[in-house]
Amino acid sequence: xxxxxxxxxxxxxxxxxxxxxxxxxxxxxxxxxxxxxxxxxxxxxxxxxxxxxxxxxxxxxxxxxxxxxxxxxxxxxxxxxxxxxxxxxxxx
Numbered sequence: 360x361x362x363x364x365x366x367x368x369x370x371x372x373x374x375x376x377x378x379x380x381x382x383x384x385x386x387x388x389x390x391x392x393x394x395x396x397x398x399x400x401x402x403x404x405x406x407x408x409x410x411x412x413x414x415x416x417x418x419x420x421x422x423x424x425x426x427x428x429x430x431x432x433x434x435x436x437x438x439x440x441x442x443x444x445x446x447x448x449x450x451x
Contacts, residue, residue, distance in 0.1 A: 407415070
């Protein structure tokens with residue numbers, strides 16, 4: 360049986376807590392920065408250059424590639440066949 364305060368477990372737990380706290384501070388900073396920037400631009404639409412659009416597109420592709428697969432692609436769900444069995448669907 361392991362001791363309740365195993366040194367390795369304590370180290371891993373404290374390191375995970377520190378990383379979580381650091382990430383939370385970064386998220387809070389970015390949220391506040393976004394709030395201030397949105398306040399400055401008001402209701403105006405953001406204008407991106409072609410290079411900025413490509414960069415954003417690459418980042419979103421990377422994020423989609425790293426996201427867990429759920430088996431459902433909501434983006435293209437309108438292009439999938441109907442949910443009803445083929446017998447119940449009317450032919451067009």
